[in-house]
Amino acid sequence: MSSLTKIPAGVQYFFDDEVKLRRYVERRAMETFAGWSYDEIILPMFDYHDLFARGMGQENAERTYRFVDRDSALLALRPELTSLVARTVATRFIKRERPVRLCYSGEVFRYDEPTERAAREFHQLGVEHIGEPNIVADIEVLLVAAEVLTALGLSDFRIALSHVDFFNGVAEFLKLDEANSAELRELIDRRNSLALEEFLRTRAAHVEQSRRAGFSRLIQIAGKRDAIERAQEIMTNERSRAAVEHLDKIYSTLIALGLEENFDIDLGDAGGLEYYTGLTFKVYVPGFGVEIGGGGRYDNLIANFGEPEPAVGFSLSLDGLADAISMNDDKRRWQSANDTQTISFDDDPARAFDQAREMRRLGKKVKISAQ
């Protein structure tokens, strides 16, 4: 140990009000998950490194904290929880009725770039809905996320919806190889309109000028219903059109439920994890400058551990939720009133403790004082 005061980068200690707030956030989220029939699963802190590499891809697994087992097998602290859930469902829940609904609450550990806002140790709350290919599961998880945010008093939240096939359809239509496709994804993700036009002029020269102009408007396709209509005008390839249609169905339901204000379409959102196969979404709340969570459909992940199965889920950062609440909120909702009764310990110890025991039985908070 270098010094008693030094703390490894990225680890956190919580005390006082922060603990109360975090437990409050966790409790409200888990209650909401339970209300939608998600059963909690408690997962191991570490597992084989290979499991995470299979789940999230080699690149992500490289950001894990690794160590070796007695038999020299490579282990890793869990960098995420979805792979652990997926493996469990694919191997141990084979005979259970589908869909399987699971939820979790737990810390994950990752080495992060120093510029990234996230701590190296952070706490995720999430759900996985496995075995249901129907759009109804997509809508369900969106509503679960919305309800958690509302239950926490963050009713100004915004969830931005996208679909991976929208971008994939564009890349396919432009006949881009993998490297060019990755570059295009990056430009769209950063909404870099100038560089996007330049990219299309040089790498997609075979596409006629008028079509190219349409594609360079891709990054502006964010908004409400109007964004879907604009996307339908620009897109002619089947894959992108199917993606837009899928989002249209989801969005219509959200509108019918009176949630239009809280949900946006953002087809310019092409970043994020490669394992998604359909709907993707990111969650934002005022007072927190980065996304507070996200999710989507990942129909290919489970096949890495067994039979292929459709799945959709999301996770929220407990740290982010706690930050946003403490910035915006009336503390009374999560702080218990200070109603502790102090009992003085005098010459007769039995009497003081007897009094304390009686008050505890009535549900009161007590503190024994030596004075």
Added chain:
Amino acid sequence: MLNDRLTIALSKGRMQDGALALFARAGVIIPESELNSRKLIVNSADGRYSFVLVKPGDAPTYVQYGVADAGVCGRDVLMESRADVHEPLDLKFGRCKIAVAGKREVLGQDYNLLATVRVGTKYPRIATDYFHAKGVPIEVIPLSGSVELAPLLGLSDRIVDLVETGQTLKENGLEVIDVITESTARLIVNRASFHLKRIEVGALIARLTEALKP
């Protein structure tokens, strides 16, 4: 806490006048009295925008963390910071190059024949990426100003720095060896603000786009 006002981080110094002129063309005026004060946060006359004046290298940080919804900074700073932000507009002013320079004697020298290139720079990441892409090992000597001194005093073989007119280089007997990339001022936008203040951010982009038209 949703309010309609946008907070914009402006880089002080080299970029400041160009940025203020562009915002003025876009109809966003900051009263002279505010500008001449020593306030670090100033408001536009119409009250729709707050500007925070920050060190150029810090603008991406303010925006990435969301304490500013948007910002104006050079592409050089943005590349070096690797900030995770939207970058919707090239504002076209503040044009310069990020270049490798050195003493005239080394102009024709092949990097590949050097064991390591010693590079003095304010841009360690850009310099490292550039030489690594060429497969050349690099030793970065981080400096925060008067970078031209490094090769003169023998602190480094080369420098990677901003070049506007090339006058400073010339006066110190240095020449541009290779241009890494061009840089201009960029509008950057926080990822969460892009959604949470979509209407306001969209209006800002539209106003600036209009003002940029020749």
